[in-house]
Amino acid sequence: MSVETADTLVVGGGQAGVAMSEHLSKAGVPHLVLERSRIAERWRSQRWDSLVANGPAWHDRFPGMEFPNFDPDGFPTKEAVADYFEAYARQIGAPIRCGIEVKSVERHVGRYGFRVETSHGVIEAQNVVAATGAFQVPVVPNLIANASGVAQMHSTKYRNPSQLPEGAVLVIGAGSSGTQIAEELLLAGRRVYLSVGRHDRPPRAYRGRDFCWWLGVLGKWDAETPGPGTEHVTIAVSGARGGYTIDFRRLAARGMTLLGRTVSFDGTRLSFSEDLAQNLARGDVNYMALLDEADDYVARNGIDLPADPEARRIEPEPDCVAKPILSLNLGQAGIRTIIWATGFSSDYSWLKMDIFDEHGRPKHQRGVSAERGIYFLGLPWQSRRGSSFIWGVWHDAKHLADRISTQRKYDEYRPSSQNGQ
Numbered sequence: 001m002s003v004e005t006a007d008t009l010v011v012g013g014g015q016a017g018v019a020m021s022e023h024l025s026k027a028g029v030p031h032l033v034l035e036r037s038r039i040a041e042r043w044r045s046q047r048w049d050s051l052v053a054n055g056p057a058w059h060d061r062f063p064g065m066e067f068p069n070f071d072p073d074g075f076p077t078k079e080a081v082a083d084y085f086e087a088y089a090r091q092i093g094a095p096i097r098c099g100i101e102v103k104s105v106e107r108h109v110g111r112y113g114f115r116v117e118t119s120h121g122v123i124e125a126q127n128v129v130a131a132t133g134a135f136q137v138p139v140v141p142n143l144i145a146n147a148s149g150v151a152q153m154h155s156t157k158y159r160n161p162s163q164l165p166e167g168a169v170l171v172i173g174a175g176s177s178g179t180q181i182a183e184e185l186l187l188a189g190r191r192v193y194l195s196v197g198r199h200d201r202p203p204r205a206y207r208g209r210d211f212c213w214w215l216g217v218l219g220k221w222d223a224e225t226p227g228p229g230t231e232h233v234t235i236a237v238s239g240a241r242g243g244y245t246i247d248f249r250r251l252a253a254r255g256m257t258l259l260g261r262t263v264s265f266d267g268t269r270l271s272f273s274e275d276l277a278q279n280l281a282r283g284d285v286n287y288m289a290l291l292d293e294a295d296d297y298v299a300r301n302g303i304d305l306p307a308d309p310e311a312r313r314i315e316p317e318p319d320c321v322a323k324p325i326l327s328l329n330l331g332q333a334g335i336r337t338i339i340w341a342t343g344f345s346s347d348y349s350w351l352k353m354d355i356f357d358e359h360g361r362p363k364h365q366r367g368v369s370a371e372r373g374i375y376f377l378g379l380p381w382q383s384r385r386g387s388s389f390i391w392g393v394w395h396d397a398k399h400l401a402d403r404i405s406t407q408r409k410y411d412e413y414r415p416s417s418q419n420g421q
Helices: 015-026 041-045 079-093 175-188 211-217 246-253 276-301 390-412
Strands: 004-011 031-035 096-098 102-107 114-118 122-131 151-156 168-171 192-195 257-259 262-266 271-272 325-330 333-340 374-376
Touching: 004 015, 015 031, 015 079, 015 096, 015 390, 041 079, 096 390, 122 390, 175 192, 175 246, 211 276, 246 257, 246 276, 257 276, 374 390
Parallel strands: 004 031, 004 122, 031 096, 122 374, 151 333, 168 192, 168 333, 192 257
Antiparallel strands: 102 114, 114 122, 262 271, 271 325
16 A cells, blocks of 8 residues: 655644644645544534634634624624634645544654554654644543433533423533523523533623733733643633623523532432632632723723723622522432533544653643654643634744744755765
């Protein structure tokens, strides 16, 4: 069987793979992108029907193309985002092959490069970029293994309220996904319980500017490391229905029952931590701190932006917070569905090299692995806070393309005495 060769092989045809292809082309690096399904497939098949981007169209995009025929201050639908990446790939002429799965990557012995086994044969490459990102495998804690009569699913399987059995719904996880799904179910007339853990709660907009703009002018997107204790804190923000600031107390006032962090299940009853009020207070601190920094920025720089005192109003404490529910019988509460909005883990089992820590996370420096020729793209905090966002991955891809291009020049160098022979 003939073996195909490629200088640089990019694994994954989502936002990271498309960005990587653009910068490799600009750097003159021959490359090939392999995608096991379709370009930006996760936006199409692993998101709920009503999902929109959490950032406005002017912000959550690549520099080389705006969202066509879309309000820059609006929030693109999941279909619009997937279409955007397909159009971008065509615009840059990205050499993407869809429907090809990478099964394994192994280091050659005694020479540079890698042997890549795919569903369509073997490819030998000098460099491999893992552009599959960190959000690969849905995480569902093994906590409620045998809840009789209760359907369970990860948020990636949820599509709309009509797919769920009749009855109440418990959503576990109050980041952007969990909160938006819980509110959609509430608006559909469902009885909804929401288990709220630690979170940051930025304003959707303040003083007439979106929070993405505020994080930019305040330099927060470029923070290189997370603050102490914030490495795994979820962000509660939404672009749904035109964008709004998530307020858990307001959701409770409209009929949603808030619960603390889910901790155990005895076969009938779920138990929750007593941390609900603490988690809400922590979110408030994060929220107010950003408003304070924004006000200081406006005053210090003499910017004419309208005051927004209403943004500082905290809703009254609902009964479910004042008297938290610490134990809940699923049957008596009528809960027929549990949705786990508990995030993702990464799966790099196809990379057959010792380049991961004890938790399976890549060991890298700004995406550059300790293994020569292996690179990662799309990781949270890869180089900065914005690395896992659309525009952030584009900038990280440029850094990796520069590194690959520079390494190729060293590899191609021959002393002048050899050139004459």
